[in-house]
Amino acid sequence: MSDQRSDQYILFTVAGTTYAVPSSQIAHVDLVDEITRVPNAAPFVDGVVFSRGQIIPAINMRARFGFERAPIDLRTRFLVVNTGGRSVGLLVDACREFLRIDPSAIHPPTDVLGGSGESYVAGIATTSSRMIVILNLDQLLASNDPILAA
């Protein structure tokens, strides 16, 4: 599922940056319900959410990228993603649009970031008005190490 090429993306924002995830990896997008704290979980895991009959871990994407947590408001969304046989929820500042991105508009991360590049960044897409960071969810979820936002 994760390696399926799709041009359709879901866009969301975390701390002012726009990120994209292939829509084929998104199970559903929820308003934020109550999050149950899980003691001794990784620092960027806010806890678990009971969503559609499943217990889903909630990753606070601000915390994941090393930012201060922001209070939950009406724009906050919970993106449930399916990847590598797991279902994980991403807590993001906002999530409003779908976008088709032409593969030719996506640059490999090394071109932009230099050096080895960040493995969780699949690419950087540039449109006329903005820059979008395309995430590699498998890489993002594979490790609990601190990472810095692209």
Added chain:
Amino acid sequence: MTEFLDTFLDDYFAECDEHLTAVRRTLLALESSVGQPRPDPAVTEELFRAFHSLKGIAGMVEHREIELLAHEMETYLRAVREGDVRLTTAGVDTLIDAARLLEHAIAARRNRQPPVDVESLVLELRQIAPAGDSAPGAVAVAPPTDAGSWQCLFTPSAELIARGVNVDMVRARLRAVGEIVSAAPVVGEGGGIAFRFVFQGEPAAADVEAWRADGMVCSRVEQETVPAAVPAVPADRGASTLSSGHYVRVDLARLDDLMRMIGDLVIRRARLGDAVARVESHVPSSDWRAIQENTSALERQLRELRDGVMRVRLVPVGEIFRRVPFVVRDLARETGKRVAVDISGQTTEIDKFLVERMLDPVLHVVRNAVSHGLETVEERVAAGKAPEGTITLAASAAGEIVTIQIADDGRGIDVDRVIARARVAGLPVPAHVDEAALLELISSPGFSTRDASDRVSGRGFGMAVVRTTVQDLGGSMRLASAPGQGTRFTFELPLTLAITDALLARVGTQTFAVPQAAVREVIELDAASIQALEGGEIIQYRAAPAPVVRLSGVLGIPVPAAQERLHAFVVGAGAGAVVLVVDRIVGQREIVVRSTSDPLIRVDGIAGATDLGDGRAVLILDAVALARHARGGWGAAPRVRETA
């Protein structure tokens, strides 16, 4: 019409499974008959029936390759049964290969894959079977032997053993008068163990008479009267009755659906109970009592329904164990080791789902035990051990917990080697590596003691996967290993999944569920009665000191103000008791257990999560793990170490 066909095929595959199970169970028993003039008729009869039925049903659905293979197996077995062909090791090997292919062929059909090619095995079977069709009813005449065939049934007893009459002595006596063809343990009439010897020779009538007093019953085996049909031990007596008509085969998915529906009902009933409690003050008391009585009756009946469905899901652990002798047999061949398999408790029942999930972990540990645990014959003899290694499988149930043990009497785990390899793999190694730490190391992802040349064990299924599987099932794993004595893995698994009784407790502002099976007692205590000791806390519980664990501390939950009265769970018995302190116990509920197996939230002390019907997730505490954590951290308590 297609729906009818699908249902029919479901039944067909279920029936295939049943026959394959019978084949697996009996095929190894057949091996012990190698070289005998005629194998145990109980064994051949069961196998014959299974092949025959498979042939018939495969023919009905036009699965020709399955039909053909089963037919050839049946033909060979008929020849063996009739005495036309003497059973050889090569013959049993071919049958086992054919049984595997049969399994494979059925699986391919089930998964709608192209039919499997069976030709080479069909040819092999034809080669070992006699040329030409043995016409039904043809009387086979076995070549007469000079010496007569005798069988001797020896039933040991305490009295006989006290007199020095044991199996070895019986063996010696028979050797003195003839050649022993086979010896096998059998289950006697009363369920006790007896030994059946078949031998060629001519014992004196006086001897035969004298032996009778020593529990040895000998009789000449006539051509027509084959040895008395006493089932051999591996042919599970309980299971063989399963082929009678009083059983219904049910697809596990249908039971899962039923279980889910009951889970939803349980939650719905709990919400109804809450709602009923809320309206109490608004309803006339006589009306309210009627409502209340009905909801409690509903709760009770729901519980009975739940228990009933759970019982339907229980199957004997023997389903896993039955596969083990096959695996061990192949590995023993490949490695040149001699291995005996000792199985007990195979009738212990456990949820079907758990049996299916535990098959690979159990087989993996068994493969490891044979490949790595057991020494070669030469090494064992040099170490003064019996040349034959033993793999012991045992299952037992206590309360809601099923224990599966897999032990070998091999060399034990080489701790230094494990540590060295863990360092190479970049794993953190604690200063003192005890058995728990050893288990942690060998089941870390990235750890493998497998040498490149060793293709026998492993097969892509490491101890890391074993551990994850066991944890995902809500179970736990222990290790005991002693140099030169062997290694033992112990799996503790819940009897069933899905729904369990739990106590609900509040710690700070958070609610937790604690499965009732783990809780020995609920107590109320004075905060003042808790005393500090060596950086920990203790309380007097049943006239003995017991360590106290404040869940607020372990779970890092801020508690607003110190309470005077506290509630606590007591976990573990006797000197192992641990008191887990919460703020308040707020109720008791049936909960639907959902796994929290994602690595992000896999935390020691959390066994899963549930919802209480209000859409919020509630964590389920693993009280036993929390208590273990407490004992490990409490200096005054001796660490309990298991030895193999």
